Amino acid sequence: MHEPVTGQVYAIYYPILAAIGIPVNILAIVILNRRNCGLSKCITHYLVSMAAADLMVVITCVVFNRIIDTYFPGNYMLLTPACRARTVLVYATRDISVWLTVAFTFDRFISICCQQLKTTYCTKKVAAAIVGTVFTLSCLKNIPWYFVYDSLYIFNKLPWYCLITPNFYISPFWLAYSYFDCIATPFLPFFIILLLNALTVRYILVASRVRRVLRGSAGSDNNPDPEMVNRRKSFILLFSISGNFLILWLTYTIHYLYYRITDTYSYTGYNDPVYILQETAYMLLLLSCCTNTFIYTVTQTQFRAELTKMVMYPVNQIVSFLTHLKSWIG
Template sequence: MAVTDLLVIITAVVLNRIPGIYFPGSFLSITLICSISIALIYAARVSSVWLTVTFTFDRFVAICCQKLKTKYCTEKTAAVVVGLVCALGCVANIPWYFIHEPIYKIDNVSWYCRLKNIRYTSPAWTAFDWIDHLLTPCLPFLLIILLNVLTVRHILVASRARRRLQVHNNKETHHDPEMESRRKSIVLLFTISGSFILLWLTYVIQFLYERLTNDYKVQGFSDPKFILIESANMLQLFSCCTNTFIYAVTQSKFRDQLKTLVQYPMHSIWKFVKPLQE
């Protein structure tokens, strides 16, 4: 999840937004590069969204399906699922490469990208657009909410049963490690899923507004519709920044791995320098 989120930031912000605003006319503005970049943005975004769904499903299986947990919650299964999601995300977004055309040509070199008119007139592209938005993020919305409800329901039922059992056995319940682990699972689950839903909500509203009103024209930078579009894009890009920080705050194993990553170069340099000092 952290890697795909980082890829969204690299492709959408570092290689697209920043050059487009501050370095217009660079080689990244060539139509071929621009088209590839846009396709990569959509592929990274879809992978990021659906890995959030698979993470939610993984937590659901780990907490609610003990029999399936031993078979599903393994490193091998995780690698297969992540690879499959990313591969499908890339394949499904190849059409975005072919929907753009150059704005103008200079010395037989095509520059910049704009959507072809067929994007708004072709029934096939209209269907593709609806499917794209239904799969990202409308269907993930429903799946995440459903899985969260089932997971929390299972945790609450199991917690009540555990408390009753402890009371029956006259045991203290104030420092129950199992209960604490379940509470942390709920916090992590709702933090990641909740931030995803809230930050993508404006994007969904903007999409529905455009399709229901059939109004795609923007009058200028002060147009409320332009502000809505840019706000939606900003928030859905920001959603790809949150998961890594959430992991860093809530997961001790993630923090340990991050410390190891930072300390490894230092240890390597020290191992190289120490013999020279002796």
Template sequence: MKIVFTDYPFFLLPSILQAAMIYYPIIAVLGILANVISIVILSRGKCGLSKCVSRYLVAMAAADLLVAVIDVLLFRVNDLYFPTTFLFITQVCSFHHALNHAITDISVWLTLSFTFDRYLMICCHKLRSRFCTEKTAARVIATVCSLFCCKNIPWYFAFEPIFSVHNVAWGCNLKQEFFIDPTWICFSWIHRCFSPLLPMFLILLLNALTVGHILKASQVRKNLRGGKNGANQNDAELESRRKSIILLFAISGNFIMLWMTYFIFFLWTKITKRYYFTGFSDPVLIADETSYMLLLLSCCTNTCIYAVTQSKFREELKSGMKYLPRIMLKLVKEGNQCRN
């Protein structure tokens, strides 16, 4: 059976477990609340963003919400506090792992899709009218979701039970073939290349191209507007680009920073072929857990980015916070009336 860490005094647990037992519940709560708020506000369409951008941001918030629920709450928190629930049955556990990987891939590739959409909008004038539309955004989102759900099906077959009770298989251990069979090794590399190696490279490339285009276009516009005198004049086009690029760089930069530790650790394990831990104080285990902590933090940071970079989002958030107590009070009154 799995160890129930809550059966032991908290102060006797290893430091990495203490940190995890505090960290993951906080991330689960913040991730769920932040993404629900983002979905509600962005869906109202009052943030001054185009319908295309709003589609991508709502989809990204929905994917992050699923990460917070499926990965953080039902996987990390459940394993630490309730490790003997039905989620530990092998079939359920294997499906959970496959779904976990699919949701994470979708979240990553929606970030890349948004970055590519902004690249087309800013740098490719001939293509933006055709591709930077709400309808195209919906198609891209549906394609990404379908593709990565199918791509992660093999994860369901990568696990074997740890033990059996009354002919019911419990637990999920990666099969030994996963580490030695060429097919599984190839699948593992493809999986890591798709998330996060290729997205990280493409995001950095697209951002570099976007910055180069903006700097060049800005210089041309300043020259056309009269050199130094024109540089001080208000330019609505440049201001619009500035706001778009701040949002783009904040989201993509946040993604790269939070995934970087995970990516470096993955490369290290492949180079050293160190796939095991000797104990809770093993630096390899601590590095592995830290990389996941940073990775999963990304599921609740985009809302903070919207609040910092988008003034209209902040206004909608403040407005919602004002009405929330009224709504709660109204619900309490209605509940009391129903009881009476």
């Protein structure tokens, strides 16, 4: 029997995603930690934390949960205890990545729209506390997933694979936990990010009109407004990151609503449209953990310059070595 085309697509897609996602997130962490991008310590702390969270998502969700299962069937990661622990890590890293995006969006909202709170809230100390809280709560929230699964069978006295217990679909506790999990990620983040972006856009439009009137009356309308330029740059970064999240998580949200409303928990095969929708949703969801570095490159001039220097450094070293080698031989 030939492998379905969709299966081939998934088998190719995830290794490419890992090959791109791991180095770009490491690059983002290194470049941002050098603090030469003209960003505040607060923003830098959030962006570094987000890159680290995205790196964890790529490692746990793409490498451990997708690539290993596809290319190494029967490996010891499929033992039931390892499978359970891996599930907890997948959900926890996903939540950390999502809620750090929410935290960053809220921080930029305060910075742009709430000038009185900016000096006390938009600091590295507050950012570190929020990142630590998000990490801790995300890990604690997802511990129950470890107890959702039983082994599929016992072989050589070892439990293999993870099978959802039937009690998960009928127990009031597990039903409540399942709904809470989905509300917490991604519905609540969706709502918060949309609301904060809408409020930020409204504030910028109103503030821009007011400042144009004031500067126009002072006869300085031909000069650029430094305050509005800074707000515009901050909003472009904010909207690019949060908009990327909303777009790439939209398919997952649609799929979740569909299977909950229709009670569709099984599929007829690889060509089932619902199965294709589900896997497409996962592909886009995981893609969101590889795109922030490209967003920084497009929207941040100094980040782009630092990236260029880092990429060109080994090339320049090789050229310098070959030049010295040629002169030494000659």
